[in-house]
């Protein structure tokens with residue numbers, strides 16, 4: 001099979017294989033594209049939670065991004081866990097050097113088990129600088145609350161929060177509704193000036209570890225292949241839903257999803 005596109009992922013490693021850079025590589029590969037990586041931190045964890053986070057020196061992060069991209073130019077970049085202010089600054093500097101236009105940011109803040117993956121100062125610089133630099137940002141409800149300062153309980157609150165994040169300088173915002181207590185899942189995309197709501201069935205399971213990373217990577221892959229942002233979000237949500245439905249039920253805690261779940265999507269045109 002011919003590879004469809006080349007994607008650089010800037011994110012943390014999850015030793016349990018369900019989230020982080022492992023989820024990103026699996027998703028991009030399952031969707032027929034080529035994944036390259038710049039690892040920001042190494043976590044040791046299992047389905048019960050995070051045990052340790054070891055940062056990678058910023059110099060090593062910039063080298064991974066710049067040296068790799070100089071040779072194989074990415075069609076798009078997916079950014080995940082950036083745990084410190086210095087890491088965000090480093091990534092911003094490297095992005096300026098490599099000139100890639102399509103960038104999707106999953107503003108990772110807290111892991112499923114409640115472990116913080118970013119410090120308070122970093123959130124400030126993410127809001128002030130990084131947010132403006134990317135094509136799409138994909139916060140979940142708690143992340144959207146932090147970014148917007150709005151408490152989110154309803155779909156209208158999600159829309160208001162997206163508008164607020166847009167005022168901060170974000171170009172496109174997809175707020176993921178999985179944390180809301182609704183019968184269905186509603187994901188809200190605010191584009192140029194249009195709101196699109198993607199509705200899907202709620203799947204009742206505790207095995208949703210890595211869904212955020214997976215969705216952002218799937219969207220990046222579809223978008224890198226020339227789909228519109230709207231269509232990329234629709235296809236990405238569909239891919240994640242199938243991955244949740246076909247989860248392998250591994251581990252005693254929040255288990256992973258199944259990244260190689262849908263042949264029809266793999267063969268998308």
Ligand code: PXL
Nearest residue numbers: 012013014019020081108111
């Ligand atoms: O799902 C958020 C996330 C992102 N990146 C890494 C993680 C996690 C959650 O555990 O470990 C490396």
